[in-house]
Amino acid sequence: MRKVIIIALILCLTSGYAFIKSYEFTVPENWPKPVYNFNKNPPNFTAIELGRNLFYDPILSKDNTISCASCHLQYTAFTHVDHALSHGINDRIGTRNAPALMNLAWQRQFMWDGAINHLDVQALAPINHPDEMGESFDSVVFKLQKSKYYKKWFLLAFNDSNISGEHTLKAISQFMLTLVSSNSKYDSVKRHQSKFTAQEKRGYQLFKINCSSCHTEPLFSSYQFENNGLPISNELKDSGRIRITHYLQDAFKFKVPSLRNIEFSYPYMHDGRFKKLSEVLNHYTQGIQSSETLAAQLRKPMAFSANEKVDIIAFLLTLTDKTFLFNPKFGYPKKIFNTSPNK
Amino acid sequence: MKHGIFLFLCCVLIFNTIFAQSSIVKIQIKHAIGDSKTICTDSIYRLNQHDSIKITTLRYYISGIELLLNNQSIWIETNSFHLIDISDSSSSFFALKLPQNTQYNQIKFNLGIDSITSNAGALGGDLDPSKGMYWSWQSGYINLKLEGKSNLCKTNNQLFQLHLGGYLYPYSAMQQIVLNTCDQMPICIVFDLEKWIQKIPLDLQHHIMSPSNNSVLISKAAAQAFRICTPCEK
Numbered sequence: 001m002r003k004v005i006i007i008a009l010i011l012c013l014t015s016g017y018a019f020i021k022s023y024e025f026t027v028p029e030n031w032p033k034p035v036y037n038f039n040k041n042p043p044n045f046t047a048i049e050l051g052r053n054l055f056y057d058p059i060l061s062k063d064n065t066i067s068c069a070s071c072h073l074q075y076t077a078f079t080h081v082d083h084a085l086s087h088g089i090n091d092r093i094g095t096r097n098a099p100a101l102m103n104l105a106w107q108r109q110f111m112w113d114g115a116i117n118h119l120d121v122q123a124l125a126p127i128n129h130p131d132e133m134g135e136s137f138d139s140v141v142f143k144l145q146k147s148k149y150y151k152k153w154f155l156l157a158f159n160d161s162n163i164s165g166e167h168t169l170k171a172i173s174q175f176m177l178t179l180v181s182s183n184s185k186y187d188s189v190k191r192h193q194s195k196f197t198a199q200e201k202r203g204y205q206l207f208k209i210n211c212s213s214c215h216t217e218p219l220f221s222s223y224q225f226e227n228n229g230l231p232i233s234n235e236l237k238d239s240g241r242i243r244i245t246h247y248l249q250d251a252f253k254f255k256v257p258s259l260r261n262i263e264f265s266y267p268y269m270h271d272g273r274f275k276k277l278s279e280v281l282n283h284y285t286q287g288i289q290s291s292e293t294l295a296a297q298l299r300k301p302m303a304f305s306a307n308e309k310v311d312i313i314a315f316l317l318t319l320t321d322k323t324f325l326f327n328p329k330f331g332y333p334k335k336i337f338n339t340s341p342n343k
Numbered sequence: 344m345k346h347g348i349f350l351f352l353c354c355v356l357i358f359n360t361i362f363a364q365s366s367i368v369k370i371q372i373k374h375a376i377g378d379s380k381t382i383c384t385d386s387i388y389r390l391n392q393h394d395s396i397k398i399t400t401l402r403y404y405i406s407g408i409e410l411l412l413n414n415q416s417i418w419i420e421t422n423s424f425h426l427i428d429i430s431d432s433s434s435s436f437f438a439l440k441l442p443q444n445t446q447y448n449q450i451k452f453n454l455g456i457d458s459i460t461s462n463a464g465a466l467g468g469d470l471d472p473s474k475g476m477y478w479s480w481q482s483g484y485i486n487l488k489l490e491g492k493s494n495l496c497k498t499n500n501q502l503f504q505l506h507l508g509g510y511l512y513p514y515s516a517m518q519q520i521v522l523n524t525c526d527q528m529p530i531c532i533v534f535d536l537e538k539w540i541q542k543i544p545l546d547l548q549h550h551i552m553s554p555s556n557n558s559v560l561i562s563k564a565a566a567q568a569f570r571i572c573t574p575c576e577k
Contacts, residue, residue, distance in 0.1 A: 040464065117482040120464030124472055128479035141473040165473025169465035244481060245511070 020044045020156065023174075025105070028182035029191065031218055034105035036119060036177060041170045043177065047157035050150075051175030052333050054168065059147075060123075060140055061133035063089050068126065068172075071098040074330050077261035078102065078179065084272030088132035095131075095236050097272035100265045102181040102324065103258065107223050112254045112270040113241045114225060123172045141165045181260050181324035182218075189318070190218070196318065203315025206308055210284075213297050214256045220319065225253040226295040229288035236271055251293050263320045277316060281309045366443045369529035370408075370450075372427055372435045373572065374401065376537045382429050388537075393494075396540060400490035401429040402476060403565075404456050404469070408439065410447035411521070418445055424456070426469035426476065448575075450524050450532075454566050455486025455517035458510040481553065483510050486517055487565060495545040503545055507562045509554020516558050518566035523575050531572035539568035 023043035027034060054060065058067040071086040072078040078101035080086045086098045096112050110116040116125055126132040127140060144150045145163045154160045158167040188194040196204060207215075216222045225241045232238070232252065241250040254270045268274040274283065284302050288294070304312065324330070373380060376388040376396075387397045405427060408420040418441045428434045456470070461483045465472060476485045485508040496503045509516045524530050542564040551558050 037464075115481040117462050118464040121472065121477070121482050124477065124479040136475070137477075137479065138473045138475055164467055165471040166465045166467040169472065173465070246514070 020046050035108050036105040043174045047171050047174045050153045050157045051171035054172050055175050056332050060127050062135040066133050072101050077265040079265045084267050089134045092131040096270050102179050105177050113244050115244050120169045120173045181321040183323040184321040185318040199311050199314045200318050203311035206312050207315050215259050220259040221256045227252045227293040229294050229298050231289045260319045263317050277313050364443045365440050368439045370437055371531050373533045396493040398491040403427055403487040405452050407453045409451040411449035412447050424469050451521045453517050456484040461510040493545050496549040498549050503549040505551045507558045514554035516562040518562050520566050520569050522571045525575035533570050533572050535568040539565050
């Protein structure tokens with residue numbers, strides 16, 4: 001018996017992962033299958049905590065001032081509230097609105113133009129961008145390798161005593177994958193746990209007829225790229241997806257954002273030009289600019305009465321998920337940072 | 344006791360399968376400019392009577408190594424990704440482990456990284472994005488990085504910086520190379536930098552940082568500059 005225990009202990013110690021609790025990713029009821037391949041990056045609670053630590057740690061930026069959370073704040077669905085364009089190190093301003101982060105396991109391409117092809121490599125873009133974190137990724141890994149604190153975390157989470165770039169990115173992915181928002185009033189209505197008001201119901205009907213072909217339920221985005229008829233900004237001159245694909249038909253197309261938590265994720269559009277939902281609806285009824293790549297659904301003008309606009313907004317507010325916005329598991333990791341080497 | 348014998352037999356079987364019938368084929372890649380058979384990052388090399396070049400960085404991926412016998416594939420390296428860096432001479436030497444008595448007379452490999460790997464997220468080893476060969480603003484590997492200085496470049500300090508890559512049509516830059524080896528051991532390959540650089544219009548193309556037609560053309564020229572050290576005797 002003693003031999004069996006000793007062998008089991010040796011196996012546990014050598015395997016490295018033995019005491020790590022794996023994380024079961026749950027797909028909400030009636031949602032599609034996630035596209036992220038969890039087999040290539042099996043989640044565990046330690047790696048998720050490590051990823052959360054990295055997400056909130058300004059060590060990722062060149063001058064240790066900006067973290068992922070600087071532009072992706074939890075209470076606003078992980079976008080940058082009140083900032084049309086986010087600012088990075090040395091107050092440098094970028095050219096696009098920070099996208100909200102949620103339900104990332106269902107997305108294949110990232111950024112407004114889909115420049116990033118996998119969640120694992122997404123973090124490289126803001127880390128390296130001179131207007132965001134302005135840091136080289138090899139330098140980030142070097143800084144982490146020098147930290148005794150992170151050494152322990154990587155060893156526990158990935159059995160990695162050296163800290164690799166691969167595991168740094170995979171840890172950040174693991175935390176971001178947990179950012180699932182599926183507990184709005186809309187969701188509870190779908191689960192027959194509550195009911196829409198008459199106004200919300202009217203708004204939902206209008207939404208289904210006019211908006212849902214791009215903002216597809218239940219994720220409230222098709223995650224495709226569309227030109228929604230915004231006049232081109234002379235200052236930013238942002239041509240959108242064509243910069244990545246070089247196809248003419250992709251000119252001025254941007255990724256369709258999810259409408260979940262839209263109440264808190266203002267300002268809206270790829271350049272944050274609209275502050276209020278009413279401005280967004282006014283754009284769709286009066287502001288569409290025609291062009292060769294305009295989305296087919298927007299070629300026929302949309303018409304909503306003032307009351308109908310209010311109804312649609314009432315419905316959109318049912319997409320707010322406070323259990324997501326205020327979930328302490330996604331917040332600033334106070335306990336971890338008490339022992340952080342940066343403090 | 345019975346269990347002990349069984350375990351011992353299993354170990355012997357596994358050991359035999361893994362180690363017994365394999366042989367090692369060494370590969371060496373030499374980098375040459377004219378008569379210079381090794382390239383130093385602080386030396387200046389003459390391209391002709393008037394022009395010269397200094398190479399500060401040369402890094403590239405060799406991937407998907409395959410051995411062929413009379414154009415038939417007979418062995419494929421698994422997880423075949425090698426980052427070659429002239430500032431790290433050991434990176435130009437690596438070994439293939441193949442079954443004993445494998446007959447081959449050709450080696451096939453890619454210069455760069457294929458599209459499936461480019462779409463596979465964060466990877467480790469030589470493919471780790473911290474190796475400085477991954478684009479951050481747009482996903483994908485830099486297949487080949489050449490940086491340096493030349494009087495041909497009408498740029499600040501005569502510097503040039505070519506980052507060649509891209510996996511999406513129509514600017515997929517990865518190149519396939521097949522060389523006749525005649526079963527030579529070790530397999531010695533030359534990357535003739537002079538031949539390649541002569542085909543790069545450095546006066547016009549001194550900075551490439553994204554997938555483009557020029558990136559594809561210069562990658563093709565690079566692939567044509569690989570040859571086997573000693574040509575096969577017929």
